[in-house]
Amino acid sequence: xxxxxxxxxxxxxxxxxxxxxxxxxxxxxxxxxxxxxxxxxxxxxxxxxxxxxxxxxxxxxxxxxxxxxxxxxxxxx
Amino acid sequence: xxxxxxxxxxxxxxxxxxxxxxxxxxxxxxxxxxxxxxxxxxxxxxxxxxxxxxxxxxxxxxxxxxxxxxxxxxxxxxxxxxxxxxxxxxxxxxxxxxxxxxxxxxxxxxxxxxxxxxxxxxxxxxxxxxxxxxxxxxxxxxxxxxxxxxxxxxxxxxxxxxxxxxxxxxxxxxxxxxxxxxxxxxxxxxxxxxxxxxxxxxxxxxxxxxxxxxxxxxxxxxxxxxxxxxxxxxxxxxxxxxxxxxxxxxxxxxxxxxxxxxxxxxxxxxxxxxxxxxxxxxxxxxxxxxxxxxxxxxxxxxxxxxxxxxxxxxxxxxxxxxxxxxxxxxxxxxxxxxxxxxxxxxxxxxxxxxxxxxxxxxxxxxxxxxxxxxxxxxxxxxxxxxxxxxxxxxxxxxxxxxxxxxxxxxxxxxxxxxxxxxxxxxxxxxxxxxxx
Numbered sequence: 001x002x003x004x005x006x007x008x009x010x011x012x013x014x015x016x017x018x019x020x021x022x023x024x025x026x027x028x029x030x031x032x033x034x035x036x037x038x039x040x041x042x043x044x045x046x047x048x049x050x051x052x053x054x055x056x057x058x059x060x061x062x063x064x065x066x067x068x069x070x071x072x073x074x075x076x077x
Numbered sequence: 078x079x080x081x082x083x084x085x086x087x088x089x090x091x092x093x094x095x096x097x098x099x100x101x102x103x104x105x106x107x108x109x110x111x112x113x114x115x116x117x118x119x120x121x122x123x124x125x126x127x128x129x130x131x132x133x134x135x136x137x138x139x140x141x142x143x144x145x146x147x148x149x150x151x152x153x154x155x156x157x158x159x160x161x162x163x164x165x166x167x168x169x170x171x172x173x174x175x176x177x178x179x180x181x182x183x184x185x186x187x188x189x190x191x192x193x194x195x196x197x198x199x200x201x202x203x204x205x206x207x208x209x210x211x212x213x214x215x216x217x218x219x220x221x222x223x224x225x226x227x228x229x230x231x232x233x234x235x236x237x238x239x240x241x242x243x244x245x246x247x248x249x250x251x252x253x254x255x256x257x258x259x260x261x262x263x264x265x266x267x268x269x270x271x272x273x274x275x276x277x278x279x280x281x282x283x284x285x286x287x288x289x290x291x292x293x294x295x296x297x298x299x300x301x302x303x304x305x306x307x308x309x310x311x312x313x314x315x316x317x318x319x320x321x322x323x324x325x326x327x328x329x330x331x332x333x334x335x336x337x338x339x340x341x342x343x344x345x346x347x348x349x350x351x352x353x354x355x356x357x358x359x360x361x362x363x364x365x366x367x368x369x370x371x372x373x374x375x376x377x378x379x380x381x382x383x384x385x386x387x388x389x390x391x392x393x394x395x396x397x398x399x400x401x402x403x404x405x406x407x408x409x410x411x412x413x414x415x416x417x418x419x420x421x422x423x424x425x426x427x428x429x430x431x432x433x434x435x436x437x438x439x440x441x442x443x444x445x446x447x448x449x450x451x452x453x454x455x456x457x458x459x460x461x462x463x464x465x466x467x468x469x470x471x472x473x474x475x476x477x478x479x480x481x482x483x484x485x486x487x488x489x490x491x492x493x494x495x496x497x498x499x500x501x502x503x504x505x506x507x508x509x510x511x512x513x
Contacts, residue, residue: 023364
């Protein structure tokens, strides 16, 4: 699940949660301009695809803004 | 901060040659009141009608209900900030109110074209539907008002609300120089340290995120509707109208905010059962997890800095605003402040919880019943003899009704009419609660 309110998704039991931008624009940020908005959106969607191929044992957050190509999964407390 | 609130009970409203109050009878010079409205060039048409308790009358569309209040002594004006009114800090001196009446803002102007926040409230002065709301027992002076249709959405909103305030000011001025038959002193003097110290955390919606405008018309603190960090208000400021409606339910009107029974009880039992520290107004509908967590944290920090041991919490919305309200409760509990949350509940479809995010820290909850009229199984409101406002009402298949877009089946307002989608008694005016 891609969600701007990712903690809520985690506490309600979604297995793989990707941190979205904002409630108004979950998969991008129009204020960045067309090119950067697209890049940001791609990063979110790529993270979501990576999440799908990552085994998880409990609700897990995937953060597209985390540094590095291999983003570390952050487990829900 | 000391406020003397003088009440002038209204038991009858009639149109006459003068606007004056005498022994429970409010006489209104209709032409003079409408002249005050028409001074604003943005207003195209305006009319005044009276709705009395028990009459077979329906009022539609209802945008707000305002209790006429006027500052008699002390700084500022009642209902400060909104519609360009002055912003001097209120809550001191003497204020007079016309009790038992409302000025009803009746107009086809919708809030804003985003987020589904369309005007859907109608009020009945009799019958089972009318009895669900406090307004049925009020004498209501209804301003049916339409602005210049060429104006932008936000201007139309402020124009019609300013018009309703002009009527409120006009009638409230009639009791400015009179001696109030009833009065009450509101003051939060220091009290015995043995009493528990309690704060009221009051979540109110901001339309900023969904409208895309920091000045969209809605619930306001000193006229500001934008998303702001939590406000610390003295309850006397709220009694003078520093916090105003309306939002989208009949319980989020300016009248219900000014007459919030929870806040009045917190004031009246100060020094007897607890020490009431004040009101933290939490603006809601932030749109990232970080923002929601931050305002929750800061709300709890403010409460802790005030020395609160307990907090009562309400909110006026449904949906994503719940997150920051819940995070404020969680942050309070984690910093040792016990909370009681008063809220309506959603229906439990397929065994889902009746709370959007039932965090374990929120372990003391007072239910005011179900959020939706459909869950409460409220039958259609019966046909009425007279309508104040629009003759037609849009009704959609999912029972959502309103003046917004996409509500294309028009029915006669005289009814019978399905109730609005939302009920949601935010402040405990009614007696509904949970199913034990």
